Amino acid sequence: MNLDGTLNSLNLDGITFREIQVDLNENLQRSYALHRPEMKLSKKSVLSVFVLSGENSSLPLGEIAALIETYSKNSTCIAVQKRVIVSDVSDEWAVNRIAERSAFCRFGGLLIGMGSSLEELFPYPAKEEKEDFKLSFLSERKEERSFAVRTETLSRESCARMGSIIKEKTGWRVSLEGPEYVFQVENGGENFILGLSRSGEKKFSWKERRPRARRFFLPSAIYPKLSRALVNLSRAREGDVFLDPFCGSGSLLIESQLMNIDSLGIDLIRWIARGALLNTKKYHNDHSLGILRGDSTRAFLPLRKVDAVATDVPYGRASSTRGKTTERIIKEFLESLTNVMPSPSWEDLRQKYCVIMHPSNAELASVENETFRLVERHLIYVHRNLTRAISVFKRI
Numbered sequence: 001m002n003l004d005g006t007l008n009s010l011n012l013d014g015i016t017f018r019e020i021q022v023d024l025n026e027n028l029q030r031s032y033a034l035h036r037p038e039m040k041l042s043k044k045s046v047l048s049v050f051v052l053s054g055e056n057s058s059l060p061l062g063e064i065a066a067l068i069e070t071y072s073k074n075s076t077c078i079a080v081q082k083r084v085i086v087s088d089v090s091d092e093w094a095v096n097r098i099a100e101r102s103a104f105c106r107f108g109g110l111l112i113g114m115g116s117s118l119e120e121l122f123p124y125p126a127k128e129e130k131e132d133f134k135l136s137f138l139s140e141r142k143e144e145r146s147f148a149v150r151t152e153t154l155s156r157e158s159c160a161r162m163g164s165i166i167k168e169k170t171g172w173r174v175s176l177e178g179p180e181y182v183f184q185v186e187n188g189g190e191n192f193i194l195g196l197s198r199s200g201e202k203k204f205s206w207k208e209r210r211p212r213a214r215r216f217f218l219p220s221a222i223y224p225k226l227s228r229a230l231v232n233l234s235r236a237r238e239g240d241v242f243l244d245p246f247c248g249s250g251s252l253l254i255e256s257q258l259m260n261i262d263s264l265g266i267d268l269i270r271w272i273a274r275g276a277l278l279n280t281k282k283y284h285n286d287h288s289l290g291i292l293r294g295d296s297t298r299a300f301l302p303l304r305k306v307d308a309v310a311t312d313v314p315y316g317r318a319s320s321t322r323g324k325t326t327e328r329i330i331k332e333f334l335e336s337l338t339n340v341m342p343s344p345s346w347e348d349l350r351q352k353y354c355v356i357m358h359p360s361n362a363e364l365a366s367v368e369n370e371t372f373r374l375v376e377r378h379l380i381y382v383h384r385n386l387t388r389a390i391s392v393f394k395r396i
């Protein structure tokens with residue numbers, strides 16, 4: 001993709017961004033291509049930028065694409081670089097919410113500019129052009145504001161120079177401690193990228209929620225970052241009913257409750273279900289629909305409707321499989337889910353997803369049925385003998 005610095009001047013008329021090839025697995029590329037092969041921008045386009053952490057996996061990109069779909073259905077995203085995603089989500093609230101929810105997003109904000117030099121990066125117009133300025137996010141903020149520049153790519157001197165350019169153009173005040181706005185500079189390959197957000201800080205701590213720090217510990221419990229990404233891949237949002245049918249100690253439920261999603265867990269073993277209840281009580285309990293003891297592979301789900309599912313199926317010695325293969329467990333569960341997760345209808349057009357984490361050697365082609373189609377897959381290396389796969393099924 002050649003950006004030609006055009007984005008910098010925000011003269012976007014008629015430009016078509018094509019998807020660029022990032023190092024993703026084939027399934028993910030296929031799903032993006034199906035979703036929207038190209039994105040056309042007009043002069044009025046307001047864009048956003050999301051900067052991801054550097055995991056060696058397609059999961060961060062998959063997660064951000066899922067969140068964009070959740071909050072801005074017709075928007076699309078383009079990987080300018082593997083870690084830098086530009087999208088046409090223009091609503092400030094949605095951009096903040098996506099960045100806040102994401103496990104792997106280091107920064108999310110409105111895209112202010114792209115350019116090969118620092119001066120080129122910041123297209124804030126001269127005074128007389130202000131009325132015409134398309135980034136309402138900036139132009140509406142006339143009174144003095146405080147800001148900081150954050151970057152991992154610029155030297156200290158360049159960062160200070162960037163700060164003085166911004167100060168001169170906006171009249172805002174520099175505040176390194178607790179600024180109201182953060183300007184983030186990233187190296188986007190051919191160009192630098194400048195984004196703006198109300199606050200660049202994440203408000204929660206992963207460490208506090210790690211499995212060992214919980215009241216009830218299960219050796220197969222997964223870490224909060226991965227749990228959150230799984231919930232986000234399911235496209236669950238506030239007010240939805242989210243289900244983890246093999247919930248163990250409740251790692252995914254903790255994350256979904258914290259994101260204000262009504263959450264229900266099921267586990268076959270009574271003492272584990274009790275432990276999950278203990279763990280989930282601590283976090284946004286008003287979004288807990290409870291934990292049930294039951295067998296999720298038998299068409300027993302005691303619900304009328306489920307909007308989103310994410311889970312980590314039992315395998316190996318650490319958790320009970322009752323002699324069933326992973327494929328069989330998933331197949332039977334998907335069959336039981338069919339009745340409680342209706343396909344999109346004219347009343348509710350939203351696509352629904354079921355996200356399943358499992359050992360990568362499971363052969364999932366055989367578990368697809370007429371109601372669930374495999375649309376996306378991510379691989380996560382755990383250790384020499386275990387690579388996990390995350391398979392995303394879409395309700396047809």
Ligand SMILES: C[S@@+](CC[C@H](N)C(=O)[O-])C[C@H]1O[C@@H](n2cnc3c(N)ncnc32)[C@H](O)[C@@H]1O
Nearest residue numbers: 221222246248249251267268295296312314319
């Ligand atoms: C891999 S563990 C889940 C771990 C969980 N993600 C966590 O972080 O604690 C799988 C769980 O599925 C439960 N399980 C096994 N067979 C089940 C079934 N048929 N229905 C419901 N739960 C089942 C096991 O008791 C186990 O707690």
